[in-house]
Amino acid sequence: MAPQGKPTVVVIGNGMVGYKFCEKLLAKSTAFNLVVFGEEPRVAYDRVHLSEYFGGKTADDLLMAPRQWYHDNGIVLHLGDAVQEIDRASRTVHARSGLVQPYDYLVLATGSSAFVPDVPGVEKQGVMVYRTIEDLDEIKAYAATARSGAVLGGGLLGLEAAKALLDLGVADAHVVEFAPRLMPRQIDAAGSAMLQAKLEALGLKIHLSKATSHIGGEGKIDALHFGDGSILEVDMLVISAGIRPRDELAKLAGLEVGMRGGIVVNDEMRTSDPSIFAIGECALHGGMIYGLVAPGYDMAEVVVSQLQQGARAFTGYDMSSKLKLIGVDVASFGDPFIAEPHSRSIVFEDAHSGVYKRINISPDGKYLLGGVLIGDAEAYNMLLQTVNNKLALPPHPEDLILGARGGEASEGAGVMSLPNEALVCSCEAVTKGMICDAVTGLGATSVDAMKKCNKAGTGCGGCVPMVKDLINGTLTAQGAYIKNVLCEHFDYSRQELFDLLKINDIRTYGAALDHFGTGDGCEVCKPAVGSILSGLWNELIVKQNTIQDTNDRYLANIQKGGSYSVMPRMAGGEVSPQQLMAIGRIAEKYQLYTKITGGQRIDMFGAHVSDLPNIWEELIAEGFESGHAYGKSLRTVKSCVGSTWCRYGLHDSVSFAIEIENRYKGIRSPHKMKSGVSGCVRECAEAQAKDFGVIATEKGWNLYVCGNGGAKPQHAQLLAADLDKETLLKYLDRFLMFYIKTADPLMRTATWLNKLDGGMAYLRNVVINDSLGICADLEAEISLLIKNYHCEWKEVVENPELRKQFTHFVNAPQVKDPTMEFAEMRGQKISKAW
Amino acid sequence: METLTAATWLPVCQTADVPADGGACALVEGEQVAIFNFARRGEWYATQNLCPHKQQMILARGMIGSTGEACEPKVACPYHKRTFSLLTGECLNADECAIQTYPVRVENDTVYIGWA
Numbered sequence: 001m002a003p004q005g006k007p008t009v010v011v012i013g014n015g016m017v018g019y020k021f022c023e024k025l026l027a028k029s030t031a032f033n034l035v036v037f038g039e040e041p042r043v044a045y046d047r048v049h050l051s052e053y054f055g056g057k058t059a060d061d062l063l064m065a066p067r068q069w070y071h072d073n074g075i076v077l078h079l080g081d082a083v084q085e086i087d088r089a090s091r092t093v094h095a096r097s098g099l100v101q102p103y104d105y106l107v108l109a110t111g112s113s114a115f116v117p118d119v120p121g122v123e124k125q126g127v128m129v130y131r132t133i134e135d136l137d138e139i140k141a142y143a144a145t146a147r148s149g150a151v152l153g154g155g156l157l158g159l160e161a162a163k164a165l166l167d168l169g170v171a172d173a174h175v176v177e178f179a180p181r182l183m184p185r186q187i188d189a190a191g192s193a194m195l196q197a198k199l200e201a202l203g204l205k206i207h208l209s210k211a212t213s214h215i216g217g218e219g220k221i222d223a224l225h226f227g228d229g230s231i232l233e234v235d236m237l238v239i240s241a242g243i244r245p246r247d248e249l250a251k252l253a254g255l256e257v258g259m260r261g262g263i264v265v266n267d268e269m270r271t272s273d274p275s276i277f278a279i280g281e282c283a284l285h286g287g288m289i290y291g292l293v294a295p296g297y298d299m300a301e302v303v304v305s306q307l308q309q310g311a312r313a314f315t316g317y318d319m320s321s322k323l324k325l326i327g328v329d330v331a332s333f334g335d336p337f338i339a340e341p342h343s344r345s346i347v348f349e350d351a352h353s354g355v356y357k358r359i360n361i362s363p364d365g366k367y368l369l370g371g372v373l374i375g376d377a378e379a380y381n382m383l384l385q386t387v388n389n390k391l392a393l394p395p396h397p398e399d400l401i402l403g404a405r406g407g408e409a410s411e412g413a414g415v416m417s418l419p420n421e422a423l424v425c426s427c428e429a430v431t432k433g434m435i436c437d438a439v440t441g442l443g444a445t446s447v448d449a450m451k452k453c454n455k456a457g458t459g460c461g462g463c464v465p466m467v468k469d470l471i472n473g474t475l476t477a478q479g480a481y482i483k484n485v486l487c488e489h490f491d492y493s494r495q496e497l498f499d500l501l502k503i504n505d506i507r508t509y510g511a512a513l514d515h516f517g518t519g520d521g522c523e524v525c526k527p528a529v530g531s532i533l534s535g536l537w538n539e540l541i542v543k544q545n546t547i548q549d550t551n552d553r554y555l556a557n558i559q560k561g562g563s564y565s566v567m568p569r570m571a572g573g574e575v576s577p578q579q580l581m582a583i584g585r586i587a588e589k590y591q592l593y594t595k596i597t598g599g600q601r602i603d604m605f606g607a608h609v610s611d612l613p614n615i616w617e618e619l620i621a622e623g624f625e626s627g628h629a630y631g632k633s634l635r636t637v638k639s640c641v642g643s644t645w646c647r648y649g650l651h652d653s654v655s656f657a658i659e660i661e662n663r664y665k666g667i668r669s670p671h672k673m674k675s676g677v678s679g680c681v682r683e684c685a686e687a688q689a690k691d692f693g694v695i696a697t698e699k700g701w702n703l704y705v706c707g708n709g710g711a712k713p714q715h716a717q718l719l720a721a722d723l724d725k726e727t728l729l730k731y732l733d734r735f736l737m738f739y740i741k742t743a744d745p746l747m748r749t750a751t752w753l754n755k756l757d758g759g760m761a762y763l764r765n766v767v768i769n770d771s772l773g774i775c776a777d778l779e780a781e782i783s784l785l786i787k788n789y790h791c792e793w794k795e796v797v798e799n800p801e802l803r804k805q806f807t808h809f810v811n812a813p814q815v816k817d818p819t820m821e822f823a824e825m826r827g828q829k830i831s832k833a834w
Numbered sequence: 835m836e837t838l839t840a841a842t843w844l845p846v847c848q849t850a851d852v853p854a855d856g857g858a859c860a861l862v863e864g865e866q867v868a869i870f871n872f873a874r875r876g877e878w879y880a881t882q883n884l885c886p887h888k889q890q891m892i893l894a895r896g897m898i899g900s901t902g903e904a905c906e907p908k909v910a911c912p913y914h915k916r917t918f919s920l921l922t923g924e925c926l927n928a929d930e931c932a933i934q935t936y937p938v939r940v941e942n943d944t945v946y947i948g949w950a
Contacts, residue, residue, distance in 0.1 A: 066931075448927035458929060488901065510855075510874070520874050522899030523910035523917070546856030550895050550912035558912060562891055810851045810858035810869070819866075819891050834888045 006033050007104035009307065010093055012083050012249065014038030016047060017280030017296035018109035019064040024297075024304045026073050032307065034075045035101055037093070039082040043067050045133065048293055051160050053136050054167040056833040062133070086253040088273055105275050107303060108250060108263060112243035112281040112291070117152075121215025126236045130161040139238060140168060146235035148172035150224060152212060153240040154182040156323070161240045162204055163326045174205045174232060176224065181208060186321070186332045190349065191372040194356035198328045198375065201354075207232065243291055245282045258284040267313040269302050277303045286316055294426045294459075295319075301429060318388065318426075322373075322380045322462055328354070329377035334370025334387035335360060343369050346398050350375075357401040359383065361393060368393055368400070381424075381466045382415070389422045415466060416473040424466055427459025435467060439474040446471070484744065487524040489517045494670070495742045498532050507537060509547045527552070528745040531632055534668030535740045538788035540795055541631075541668070542802055551630035554806065555792050556612055560831040562820050565605040566592070566615055568624035569665065572639045572657035572677075573600025582622035590615055593828045599636035599674065601627060606829055608816045613803045616793040625791040628666055632746070634673045637661040638686065642679030642696070650696040653679035656725065660694070663729065664736065666789045667782075670743040670752075673736075674709075688716045691749040692732060697721070701728050705735055705763075708750035717753075717760050720768060730779070734767045737778040843939065843946040852945070857909065859883050859894035862949065867936060868894035869945060870920060872907060879920040880936040880947045885911040887930050893918070901926060 009025070009032045011018050022034055038044070045062040053062060060066075070077040078095060085094040092102045114129035116122055126146075128139050143149065149170040151161045154177030165173040175182075181192035182199075196206055211227035215237065223233045245262040256264040256272040262284025269277045269285075279299035281291055290296065295317035305312035320333035336358075339345065343360040350356075355375035361368055368386045373379065379401060385391070386400070394400070418424075420433030438444040438453040447468055450456050457464040484493045492500065497516065506512050509529050513521055526547035534541060545553045556564035568583075583602055587594050590611050592604035607615060616626075629635060637660045640646065642653030657677040664673075676687035677694040687693025693704040699722040707716025720731055743752045756762060765771040796802045807813040822829040846860040846869060854873035859866055866883035883891050896909045898920070907920040916928050923932040937948035 069931075451928065452926075455929075489899075513874075519905050520872070520898075520900035520907070522901060522908070523897040523915055526897050526899065546853050546897065549897075550892075553895065558892075558895075560888075560890075805853070808859060809861045809866075811847045811860045815861060817866075817891055834890070 006031055008033040008035060008102060009105045009107060010101055010103035011036045011107045011109055012093065013109035013111055013246075013280070013282075014040070014044045014077070014079065015109060015111045015280065016044055016064060016293055017111070017300055018107075019044035020297045021107060021109060021279060021300035021303060022070075022073075022075060023065075024300050025307070028304055029308055032105075034073075035103075036070070036075055036077045037081060037083050037095060037101075038077070038079045040132065040134075041080040042133065043070065043077070043079065047131075050130075050133070050136065051164050051167070053133065054140065054164050058833060059133050061834070083249060086249060086276075088253055088276070091275070103275075105277070105307060108271070108276065108278040108282055109280050109300075110246035110249060110278075110282045112245050112289075114239060115242040115244040116239055117212075117241055119212050119214060121217070121221070122239070124215055124217055124221045125219055126217070126221040127215060128236070128238050130157060130164070130238050130240045136164070139164065139236075142236050143168040143170050146170055148174070148234045149236040149238065150174040150176055150232060150234045151238045151240055152176050152224075153242065154179070154206070154208070155185065155240070155242070156183060156325075157242075158240040159183070159199070159325045161238045162199075165238065166203065166326070170236075172205070172234075173203070174207060174234065175199075176207045176210050176212065176232070178211055179208070182206065183330070186336065187330065187372045187374065188336055188358060190347070191330075191332075191336075191356050191358065191374045194349070194351075194354060194374045195325070195328060195330060197351070198354045199326060202326055204326070243281060243289070245284065245289055247282055250278065250282075258287070262289050265314075267302075267315060268306050269299050269314055270306070277306070279303055285314060288316070290317055290319075292317075292319065292321065297427060297459075298429060318384075320384050320387075322377050329373065329375055331373040331377040331380045332371070333380065333384045334368065336370050336372045338369055346401065348398075348401050359397065359401055361397055365397065366392060368397070371401075373401075381463060385415075385418050385422050385424075385466075389419050391417065415469040416477065424470065425456040425459065425463045428455040430454050430456040432470060435470045436474045439471055440478065444471070445475060486528050486745065487522055489513065489519045489521050489525050490529075492516065494528060494532065494744050497529070498535065498741050501529075501532055502536050507533060507539070509533070509544055521547075524745070527632075531668050531670060531745065535670075535785070538667065538785045540790065540792065542792065542796060542805075545805065552632075554609060554612065555626065555630055555796065556607065557630050559605060560834055561822070562609075562817055563606045563822075563831065564609060564612060565603050565629075566607050566612065566619075567597070567601060567603045567627040567629035568619050569627040569661070570601040570636075571661040571665075572637055572654050574639075574654060574658060575602075579622065579624070582619070582624075586615060586618050586622075589618075591829065593830060597629075597636075600638050601636060603629070606822060606831070608808070608820070610807050610813065610816060612806050613797055617797045620791070620794055620797060626666070626793040628792075631666075631668060632671050633666060633668050634661065634664045634675065636674065638674075638676040638690075640677075640679050640682075640684035642677075646679060648682060649679035650698065651679055651701070653677045653685065653694075653696060656694065656701070657685070659725075660729075660732070663786060666792070667736070667740075667785045669736070669740050671746050671748045673749065689713065690716060692716070692735065694728065700724050703728050703731060706749040706753035706760075708748055710748075712750075714750045714754075719760075719764060731767055733782045734775050734778045735763075737782040738763075738766060738774075741778075741781075842949050844949045845944050845946050847945050849940060849943045849945055855898060857894040857896065857898065859891070860947075862947065866891050866894075867947060868896075868909070869938070869947070870894075870898050870909060872898060872920075875907070877907065878938040878940055878945065879907060879909075880938045881909065881918065881920065881923060882934040884933070885913065885916060885930075886925075886933060887911060887916045887928070888913060893933070 044064040081095045081097045083093045114131045149165045151158050162175050213227045214225050216223040223231050247257045247263045250263040251257050263278040265278050265283045280296040302312050302314045322331035338360050345360050348357040359371040418432045422432040444450045444453045457467050527549045530547045550558050587604050593606050597603050637657040639654045639657035643649035673691040675692050676685035676690045678685040678687045679696045689707050689709045695702045702721045703719045704716035705719045708714045808817045809815050821832040852858040852871040857870045868881050868883040870879040898909050908917045910917045917926045918933050923935040939946050
């Protein structure tokens, strides 16, 4: 039970804001007893990311904190027990269970419910709201049999609900909006039109200016009938037409409420009874209900301050927001609508790629007043700061949305010009000053350390890039030389350490740490040094398995749930019918999920760690060898079928791909490498999207390098044209070894080239013209690596000591991890969602 | 023989079972415990095997190391590199719950953990 003598704070409502209030109060003070009543059976969960519930997240994933957290922090929590009455005279609350709880202070965080318009037929089966996890369960169950569905409401929540319908596989999804455009409260008409076009391209059907007159169907919805006489036939309807504050308890207790709902509060968040506060979506402040979570958190902070005789007040909240709706960036900030003569607008519109940007600037051109961004909201953080802090605009304000063209733009300088009070993380109310102080005073020089210090970036995460820029900017301003070192244990860059270990003939991590490092190492320098040692000597990596990342330690790729995937090499993507049958037999025997990968080979998922050596013993007996899919090394050389079959093929691309793959297989590099060989200019192997790619020409082969797919696609660039095979391999040897020796840890070839002073011209000079005089060394070094190739799995399978390491329980090698669970999809097993 | 209040010393494995400067998972009274052989420092640690971030039974396969001036020993989860202090169990680089730690002692090449 709660200790006596401390004042008791009772919180009614266990939603996001109610939870945040508890968290903030606990962080500041232990002088109160906290008692929380929640009407729902669950502890508070994250409603902002509710749609992820359909994307595979479980209800537990969405929890703000597990139930144990309340217990551990001494909070008395009553769930599934709604408060029915507040007795202000005796300062008690009465719960449905009969419990009577006295309070010294009462915090109402009762939130809101979905607003359901008074349309005839809303009671029909198949009409639902989008608000709680229970609502989502109902929608999910109903959507399983629905072919078509509509969402009533084209605002923020409505579009979220529409995404949910798409995610649930409702083929025919509609959005119905009363206003003539989408999101009328946040963005301007042109922005709405751009958003609409993007959503329609994704398959949503959008109906505007539609007033729903009634919902048709016998007991069960079959259509929406509109005021203009038109009809939309649907199997289900999700209503998302706004929120209604839950003020009924307050009303019953005689507290002042607004005409259209909401508990009236002052700047201290006090209701008309000074010992009762209201926060979040149930509170009416200055005539406004704030339906976003960030202002709710700010209100919670105000109450925490008030309870401790602080002076913090709530003075309204900036409703600027940035979100991703069905994959489309949407942001509005400041005053998005203000127009002539009170402001001048600069608009950029690119209908082809679906980008719309508008900024409103003051008539004198000095300040930014607000704006809208659709399709590309990267500039949002900086623009918002420019508005909030009244920063002077540059002479060409259009640069803000178009980027500086022509001149040199120094990134990051803009961030440092913000005033100290600029709010950077609005979820946790962290200012620029707090972040810079944490760098200088507390030594928080990484985003992780910053999160620990002041929680910046732990909410929606949108400010993380800006936090990073501020950390680096502060360090630079301090005159700190930001040296590109591995980590706290090695004061060298990867390239420096590579040379040191080579010159001193160092072959183990322990020796490297003793000679050139401090401390005991960490998860950053261990695999980085492991990669350097492999790049130097190419010895068996499992001999130093505890410095390898888990994939390299177990020679397989770890997947969700703790199982591993197995991928034998199929050089060039070539595989015989016998090998296919062997794979099928082995996958069936060990119950593995099989899939063709993007690199033209077969991946087998869901293997228990203790089965890995047995699986490989069988694969090796069938003539397979390790595919190194787990390593930072060459993955595959993809090929088109080439001149052996294709009527357009100029040369035999398959044979060349196999030759290249076998030449470089197993060599460890700073990051993974992918390759491809195409037999003609049609480029079926997509060689120009690879770290190195080869394309046949009339006269020989073209060699392209430093391309990348991934998050930032980049085409490979031509290193040399019309080469014969021997010359091509010679250039490739030099190129690869130069990359292996000089790149930073986990740096792909594309980024490496982008950071290389002199770029492609310099690289060409080194590799082709030997401008550094190192080509003979590069060739000798890589031939040592090629010579030392071994199938890592063969070494393990044949070595009982190494095999022993592939168990889950060291004291019960026969027992498999009992917590490992699988689900089923389309007749194959899949990992269980986390 | 030293004793901890309300704890029993359970033998869980042999010293040779746990790789130097690495970990292994042991099944103890139906629970999964990660045992770490911090050979570089001549120290042993034990924690729960479950990483609280994504609820995965994995910490024994994580890389160990140390951080800060005081060289606080730590383990990094292989999945998303959450790191935890081997002394206190506290998460060092994110807002995860602390993990359970257990006392360890080694006698005649047998590893014992203190089980409450």
